Amino acid sequence: MGGNTREAGRSTANRLLSLLAAFTPAAPVLTLSELARISGLPIATTHRLAGELIEWGALERLADGRFQIGLRLWHVGSLAPGHRDLRSVAMPFMEDLYEATHENVQLAIRDGKRVLYLEKISGRKSVDTMTQVAGRLPLHATGVGKVILAFSGAELFSQVVAEGLARCTPHTITLPGVLAETLEQVRQNQVAFSLEEMTMGASSVAAPIFGPEGTLVAALALVVRSSTNVRPLVAAVRTAALGVTRELSAPLSPGGNLA
Structure with a gap:
């Protein structure tokens, strides 16, 4: 009416x-x-x-x-089936990743031209971050955002660049050419880094989560202190993301559960 x-x-x-x-x-x-x-x-x-x-x-x-x-x-809002299923599938892998590292573990999806955080696990000793569940942050300045940009096609990249690559810290990538080269590396290696590009004192390593049809569903990340060497964390993050991808692609049993 x-x-x-x-x-x-x-x-x-x-x-x-x-x-x-x-x-x-x-x-x-x-x-x-x-x-x-x-x-x-x-x-x-x-x-x-x-x-x-x-x-x-x-x-x-x-x-x-x-x-x-x-x-x-x-x-x-919690009844939205896609996000509910993604969270329920991802949570065991996020918990394992947290127990192995005791660092911030984050699950994020695309929301227009921003990152939307669906879930987060943090401990008392984890580095402080700007991330909140249901919060939104720029795509170009975050590890999960770079994953989303890398696997979402040229149109989204053009829209983000046209809007302007805001400088969140002195380390934020603000040149479209540099960002394009970075995203090509993300596509090749299936891992993205944000080294004090969103928050001073914090860095992240992120990996893609794909759905049954091979399209990007979400990104999973660890956020650590910038003094931490993130390279040794790549295998753990990618393994967790691959585990979620496998579970999302697993056939359902007659009862509606993953087989």
Whole structure:
């Protein structure tokens, strides 16, 4: 059903989704005025629609009047079959990789022109990172992002370059030609590195996870202190990623489980 035509013909669904999309890992809690500004809706409309989302459980209002995503929305999101299956298949391999290294282990997929982190295992002694589950980071500056760029075709590369290769640290690759050469090495070796390119003090080594048809599904990475020699970690990361790839390609038993 259509929304208020005075608001540029936006449907009710469009306006509700714009409110939910206003929340990000960098801004998980917002005031009413911030919600209105980010969504482009009038304060009165924002207040009314936010009330409906609170009633349904998609939003929660805190004691100070600010808003955050509600638990019901998280529960609905967890039902997405592709990501749920990927996480459940990958988790045992991620746990093994963590037990072998006690470093940050991350599982990521592509979300438009960004990296979306689906899962993460960290320990008390693991290096601090900017990564959050459900968080997004640039493709060109992260190990998992380079894997995604390398195996996603020329169109995505062109889009990312056209948007600009932002400098996250002094070590970030910002020249398209250098990035193209780096991605060719990733395709040849099926491993990518990010050496203090996203966060100073942290480096990563990542490997691709492929689906049954040989297309890229996700990337798996270890993130360690930049003082760590990442080369000896390549075999462990690639082995874990290959294990997930094999499980994703395994036939299902009659009961619906992996055979």
